[in-house]
Amino acid sequence: MREATLLVEELPSIGARLEIRTMTVTQHDKAALQTVHEVALEVRSGELVTVTDGKRQEWHPGDMWLVPRGARVAFLVSGELTGLRAIYLIRATR
Secondary structure (H helix, E strand, C coil), X not given: CEEEEEEEEEEXXXXXXXXXXXXXXXXXXXXXXXXXXXXXXXXXXXXXEEEECCXXXXXXXXXXXXXXXXXXXXXXXXXXXXXXXXXXEEECCC
């Protein structure tokens, strides 16, 4: 799995930072995401199956879902590759 950060924006008025990342997963990757923060994921291209807590779910371009903090998500790519967008709103720690 490849990941690149597209945007990091400090949001001092709410004590957080916004991070937008893009991820590419190929069918040969044994990819998983261990979330430290809650994240919204969007399938941008390709087809994808995720496994979270033993539950399988199919996703298609345009689908979005929320992954809770601390979850582990395994990615299984149906075609050659899948493009994902990850949107994090990270609260400042005190």
